[in-house]
Amino acid sequence: MKKITELTAELAAPAIAEAGCTLWDVEYVKEGGTWYLRVLLDKDGGVDILDCESISRKLSDLLDEADPIEGSYTLEVGSAGAERSLKRPSDFIRFIGSPVLVKLYRAIDGRKEIPGTLTAYNMEDGTITITSGGQECVFGKKDVALIRLRVEF
Secondary structure: OOOHHHHHHHHHHHHHHHOOOEEEEEEEEEEOOEEEEEEEEEOOOOOOHHHHHHHHHHHHHHHHHHOOOOOOOEEEEEEOOOOOEOOOHHHHHHOOOOEEEEEEEEEEOOEEEEEEEEEEEOOOOOOEEEEEOOEEEEEOHHHEEEEEEOOOO
16 A cells, blocks of 8 residues: 555646646654645745645645545645755755755764755765865765755855
8 A cells, every 4th residue: 555645646746747846745744633744846936825725726635535544634735945855866966066954863073963065965875975164074874864955144
C-alpha cells in the first residue's frame, strides 16, 4: 500500500501542473493533536494565493473521493517558502551557491546551527559541503537534522 504522502502527490499532480506549479513536498504530520496534510508548491516567479486556492479545491475533492486517510485532518496547500528545507539530491544540486542553514543533531565546536553557502553535494554518499566563515565544512547525512535555504538581508 502506498504512503499517504505518495498517494497525495499522485492525486495532486494534474492540478499542480495545470496551475503551472511544481510539487516541492508533501508532509503528513501530527501537531498539537491535529493531523495536517501539507502540499508545498514551487513556481518560477513565486506561488500565489490563487494557485494555492485552485489546487486546494481540486485536491480536496480528489481526496474526498479516494478517501485514503482514516480520521480527520487539515489540508494545507502553500508555497514551499523562501527558506524551504532541502531534502532530495535534486534540491541540493539546484541550490548550489545559495545561502543555507545547516542544523545538526550534535553540536560541533559548541554550535548546532551553521550558516554558510552550499558549495557541493556528493551524490554517492549524500554529504554536503558549505563554506562558512571562510572555512569549508563537510557534513554527513547522519549528522544533519535539517538543511534549509537562508534569506540574507
